Amino acid sequence: MIDQIKSLCAPHELMVMGVAGNAVLLGPTGPGFWTMFQKTPEWQDGGKDPVDRWSERVIREMAGTLGAAPLFPFGPKAGNFLQLPLDSGQAWQSPVGMLVHDQAGLMVSYRGALVFDTPVHPRPQGGSGANRSNDPAKPCTTCAAPCTTACPVGALTSDGYDVPTCHAFMKTKEGQDCLNHGCRVRRACPVSQTYGRDPEQSGYHMSVFLK
DSSP states (O other): OHHHHHHHHGGGTEEEEEEETTEEEEEEOSTHHHHHHTTSHHHHTOOSOHHHHHHHHHHHHHHHHHTOEEEOSSSTTOOOTTHHHHHHTSEEEOTTSSEEETTTBTTOOOOEEEEOSSOSSOOOSSOOGGGSTTSOOOGGGGOOOGGGGOOTTOOEETTEEOHHHHHHHHTSSTTHHHHHHOOHHHHHSHHHHHHTOOHHHHHHHHHHHHO
8 A cells, every 4th residue: 555655646756754543644755846846737827825735636636546535734624733743653743842754854744644444554552653663763862953053043942933033033134044945943953954855945935934
């Protein structure tokens, strides 16, 4: 089943980012995703929410092919894409609060999930996340945590996210690096750096976030 899902994901530069019981979580690959996405009709039509519209179209098509139900982190019936990643054993809460993924680091982004009638990969009972013996190791365990000191204005910490301070900084000359290339906290993560997300993609998401 996983091989079939990966085969359907490949043309869309999506990857399996974890399995949580019946749900297979999907997210962008690293550097190839943005180049592919800019060729899609959702990006080129100039409409609102192109990434969400593309995600819904593509993942619904995949769900129909596989006999699964689509689930998204947006919309009126949004799934719990904070808990599902933790349940997958491939994502954890980072020292700055946001999720960190074993392959994408702090650049992790879930575009949706495929939900099946039965577990795709049954896992051992009695725990979640890093507590499962067969799951990858949490990358933060051996990391010097550069994410904790990367924000120029201290807006993102384990105590929460000071959104107004972040927004105000990005509107300044000094904040243009964050606005155009993505959050410095996310970029500071060593795993994020190996993931290789296109800076232009990060810049787009930051511009939408600032609106």
